[in-house]
Amino acid sequence: MFQIKPERDQLVVTKLSDNFNGSIDLHEIMGDMLCITINKEVIQQVMLYLRDEKELQYNFLTTLCGMHYPEKELLGVVYHLHSFVNNHRIRIKTTTAISDPRIPTITTIWPSANWQERETYDFFGILFEGHPNLKRILNVDEMTDFPLRKEFPLEDQTREDKDNSMFGR
Amino acid sequence: MAKGVNTDYWDKDIVKTEEPKEYNTLNVGPTHPATHGVFQNVMLMDGEFIVSTEQTIGYIHRAFEKIAERRPFYQVTPLTDRLNYCSSPLNNMGWHMTVEKLLGIETPKRVDYLRIVIMELARIADHIICNSVIGVDSGALTGFTYIFQDREFIYEIYEEICGSRLTTNMGRIGGFERNFSAKAWEKIRYFLKTFPAKLKEFETLLARNRIFMDRTVNVGPFPLDRALAYGFTGPNLRACGLDYDVRVMNPYCSYEEFDFIVPVGQSGDTYDRFMVRQEEMKQSMSIIQQALDKLDIMEDKETYYASDPRFVLPPKEKVYNNMEALIWHFKIVMGETDIPVGEVYHAIEAANGELGYYLVSDGGRTASRLHFRRPCFIYYQAYPEMVQGNMLSDAILTMSSMNVIAGELDA
Numbered sequence: 001m002f003q004i005k006p007e008r009d010q011l012v013v014t015k016l017s018d019n020f021n022g023s024i025d026l027h028e029i030m031g032d033m034l035c036i037t038i039n040k041e042v043i044q045q046v047m048l049y050l051r052d053e054k055e056l057q058y059n060f061l062t063t064l065c066g067m068h069y070p071e072k073e074l075l076g077v078v079y080h081l082h083s084f085v086n087n088h089r090i091r092i093k094t095t096t097a098i099s100d101p102r103i104p105t106i107t108t109i110w111p112s113a114n115w116q117e118r119e120t121y122d123f124f125g126i127l128f129e130g131h132p133n134l135k136r137i138l139n140v141d142e143m144t145d146f147p148l149r150k151e152f153p154l155e156d157q158t159r160e161d162k163d164n165s166m167f168g169r
Numbered sequence: 170m171a172k173g174v175n176t177d178y179w180d181k182d183i184v185k186t187e188e189p190k191e192y193n194t195l196n197v198g199p200t201h202p203a204t205h206g207v208f209q210n211v212m213l214m215d216g217e218f219i220v221s222t223e224q225t226i227g228y229i230h231r232a233f234e235k236i237a238e239r240r241p242f243y244q245v246t247p248l249t250d251r252l253n254y255c256s257s258p259l260n261n262m263g264w265h266m267t268v269e270k271l272l273g274i275e276t277p278k279r280v281d282y283l284r285i286v287i288m289e290l291a292r293i294a295d296h297i298i299c300n301s302v303i304g305v306d307s308g309a310l311t312g313f314t315y316i317f318q319d320r321e322f323i324y325e326i327y328e329e330i331c332g333s334r335l336t337t338n339m340g341r342i343g344g345f346e347r348n349f350s351a352k353a354w355e356k357i358r359y360f361l362k363t364f365p366a367k368l369k370e371f372e373t374l375l376a377r378n379r380i381f382m383d384r385t386v387n388v389g390p391f392p393l394d395r396a397l398a399y400g401f402t403g404p405n406l407r408a409c410g411l412d413y414d415v416r417v418m419n420p421y422c423s424y425e426e427f428d429f430i431v432p433v434g435q436s437g438d439t440y441d442r443f444m445v446r447q448e449e450m451k452q453s454m455s456i457i458q459q460a461l462d463k464l465d466i467m468e469d470k471e472t473y474y475a476s477d478p479r480f481v482l483p484p485k486e487k488v489y490n491n492m493e494a495l496i497w498h499f500k501i502v503m504g505e506t507d508i509p510v511g512e513v514y515h516a517i518e519a520a521n522g523e524l525g526y527y528l529v530s531d532g533g534r535t536a537s538r539l540h541f542r543r544p545c546f547i548y549y550q551a552y553p554e555m556v557q558g559n560m561l562s563d564a565i566l567t568m569s570s571m572n573v574i575a576g577e578l579d580a
Contacts, residue, residue, distance in 0.1 A: 002419045031270070031513050061400060062516070063525055063547075065540040078527065080514055080542075084411075087418055091514065112400030115550045123234075138227035138579060147235055154239050 002032045008088045009034040012056060020046060035091040043094050044104045050081060050092075051109060057085045061110040064117065066124035070150045073098050075126050079106075096126070105131040123148035190215055195561070199228050203565045205302060206575030210552075217560045222553040226546075230579040237539040241504055242268045243342055243482065245539070250336035252543060253577040256295035256520040257337045258287050258327065266421060267515040267526040268342045269475075272508070276475045279467060280344040281423040282460045286357065287330065287339065288422075288517075289453040289460075293364075294323040295520030296404075296446040296453075299572040303443050304375055306569045307384040312374045319364055326360065329353035343481030344474030361458060365451070372447055382440065389555045389567030390438040399551040402544050403522030404445045405571060409437030415518040422517075426463075427456050439570040479506045504534035521545055521572040543577045 012034060013027050023046070026037040038046055050058040058081035067076035076095040082088075096103050105128035106113045117128045118137040125146035128134055136143065145152055198209035209225040233248045240248075249260040262284050269276060276284075297320045301313035324334040329352050331339040340346065349357075375381045391401075396409040406413055412431045416424040432448035434441025474481050478497045487494035500506050510532040516525040522544025529538040548571065556564040 031511060033514060035512075060397060062514075062523070063527065063540065063542040065527060065538075067529075067538060078540075080525070080527070084413060084418075089419075089514070110400070111398050112547050112550060115546065119546075138230040140227075147232065152235075154235060 002089055003087070004029075004032055005086075005088055008086060009090075012036070012050075012090060015053065015056065016046065016049075019049060030091070033089055033091050035093065037093045037095070040094045040096050040103050043092075044106060044109065046092070047079070047081075047106050047109050050090075056083065058083045058088075058090065060084055061106070061112055062089070064106075064113055064120065066120035066126055066148065067093075067095075068124060068149045069095070075101050075124055077103055077120060077126060101125055102127045102129050104129050107131055122146075125149070192220055197561075197565075199225070203306060203568070205569060206573065206578070208573070208575055208578060212561070212564075214561065217562075219556050219559055219561060219564055222556060222564075224549070224552065226549075227579050229575055233580050234539055234541065237536055239535060241534050242508075242536070243501070245536070246340075247336065247338045249541075250338055251576050252541060252580065253295070253519060253521065253524070253545075253574045254335060255298050255574055256291040257335065258291040258339045259295075259517065259519045260524065261337060261339045262288050262422070263515065263517040263519065263524050264526060265340055265342050266517065267513060267528050268480075270515050271511060271513045271528055271530055272342075272477075272480050274343050274475050274477045274480060276344060276422075277469075277472045278423060279464065279469055279472045280475065282464050282467075283345060283349065283473065284340070284422050285424070285427070285460045286457050286464075287327075289457045290323050290326060290357075290360075292520045293450050293453050294320050295572075296450050297323075299521075299569070300375075300443055300446050301371070302569050303385070303439065303566065304381070306566050307381055309375060309378070309381060312371045316367065316371045319360070319367055322356070322360055326353060326356045329356055341474065341482050343477055344472075346482075347484065348471065348473045357457070357461070361454065361461070365454060368447075368450060368454075376444065376447065384563075384566060385440040385443060385570070386438060387436070388439040388563045389559065389570070390436045391551065391555055393437065395551070395554065396437060396548075399554075400547040401522070401551070402548070403518065403520070404442055404449060405437070405522065405548055407432065408434035408441035408445045410435055415516050415523050419516065421515070427459050429456050439566050442570040508532055508534065516542070519544060521574065521577075522548065541580055543580060545571070545573045545577050546580070549573050549578060 016024055020042055023039040023042045024036060025039060028035055050056050060082040062080040062082045064079050067078055074095045075098055076093055079092040081090050094103060103126055105117060115137060117131055118134060120126050121128060121134055122136045122139050123146055193214045195212045195214050197212060198204045199207050207228040211223045213220040237245045237248060246261055246264055249264045250257040252260050297316050301316045304312045327337050328334055329350055331337050391409055393409040393411055396406055410433050412433050414431045417431055429452045432445050434445050482501055483494035483498055488498045508530055510530055512529040514525060514527045516523050524544060525542030527540040528536055531537040556567055
């Protein structure tokens, strides 16, 4: 378990709600980590603020990954930030409609987001606005699907071009 | 001239000319002995110097994150083996701990210590590979051939514990599948006794070797602020001078009870990365020794899994002879136990950095989303910046000292 620091969690929430009034949709403690859902329009400003604010200093982008919520017809991005100074981790979430899968990039804030955003684009089809080189990274360039979306089957059960006796089924 | 090209080196030896330069394109990889894995670098060369690099990765992408969405938790363990295959037990233990965090399983102290023994052995095995390969790439094959006997011995210890060597699939959620055998303990103790002398021998071959130092000191240095921006973790970040270690910052698996030093470098060059790994191996030996001491004074010698029948697979003998165990075994395998809804992020200090698992559960039998934070996928992005303006032979050394593992890079 990561160390739980309620006063830090509270500080982040207070600071963010003071400075970005109306842009924070939800905040909750999930297990051992504070989780904040933020409107995608201000994601760059919030990240920059979290990184540079003296009392917060979330200077390290631990990881960034995509999400798909098929029942709400939403795509999302989850960021994990880590403040080395205060040894505190938070999780930031943002969502966008599948019909308009655009989220501002954070490569300008952390260069390490570059490949991770490309990976997220590759697997979820989220377009990161302002990304310097948004193209597929792990899959082939010719691919047209976004394989980590829920509707993409792991293997097409109705395939007929495979001889099952050859595969032990 | 290409934009942003480092021209500092021109001033030293090369006469400046006004004529337009002619650049060559060089492919390093996808299958090149010096990349130690399947990934490609398209380098734009100005003679021996690198003007720019473009990386292509994904040659062994196996869609683990997608496959994991169709598998129950205990079947994800073999997938984690194949991330950083030089230290599979570390990945296995990290995954088990992530699931335990989601399910709220408390592991007994003895399990924690057994895990620490095996995790530190895996770290040593990984560092042996990385450091000896730095030697090979700089032309010193001798150290590699000797020290690999000890890596082989660590694999024999794995074999005693779980039956397999490279992709170990070791342990279960909640502990281990069986207790460590007497033979395994004997081998671990033998390793502890003999390895320090061999490590010292290996170090004397390289650490103060004139040729090795000329090839590695000030090769591929990276300033700390850039390293942080690029998400460096593990030995690579520590070589830049920051003592960030997950074992210390966010202790897991009872690491807080252990006493060890986090070695740091200064300039983040190849030599520092080599020396940090070298020192980490010594620290790992000390951690294993401490764990053995703790296990020795423990009265309990039999516990090797957590007592939580809802999620921990019972030992096979019990399944065959005990009705409750059979029922629980059936329930777990058929997915009849309730999985809590929630999401957890758990990180461990793997051999090349912070290995994280972000697990989202919707209460179903499988994960609704599983994301691996693969350290080398994140820090390998910095490679073009690290080698720009360097010579090709230095770029090869920089790459091998970064410990980029293709399996982890491509997931």
